Amino acid sequence: MGLPWGCGHPSFTGHARGLLTSLVTLLLLQLGSAQLRVEGPGHPLTATVGQDVMLPCHLSPQRDAHSLDVRWMRDEFSETVHHYHNGEDLYGEQMGAYAGRTELLRDGLSAGSLDLRITGLRPSDDGLYVCTVEDAHAYKEAIVELKVS
Secondary structure, eight states, X not given: OOOGGGTTXXXXXXXXXXXXXXXXXXXXXXXXXXXXXXXXXXSOEEEOTTOOEEXXXXXXXXXXXXXXXXXXXETTTTEEEEEEETTEEEOTTBOGGGTTTXXXXXXXXXXXXXXXXXXSOOGGGOEEEEEEEEOSSOEEEEEEEEEEO
């Protein structure tokens, strides 16, 4: 006796197999991306007007970040402070207030460090920054709070 509702029909079996394959693939991608975390300092940073500051951010577990898309943004404005993609700094979307004042510290990229240096702090630099990382499988972010006095 056959299965009810046409479940034994060859095309249904093919569709079910395709659906199952898609679900398993999505689950594996989700599990893989869940392993990548982006972490900030977990406490506010304090700096003085005119100083240079380093905003810390890193991947956990450690992973080479040279080929990733790393973007530092201002939380309240959702505008780009610094953008690094696949080995290059991209300045086309950078907020004018940060032009010539930011640097992604590349010496730590191979160990997953995504630290950003901002030079010549201004009162307007006070606030929340979002360190975002994106690759083909995941998007993750961490928030860093900077208090400028």
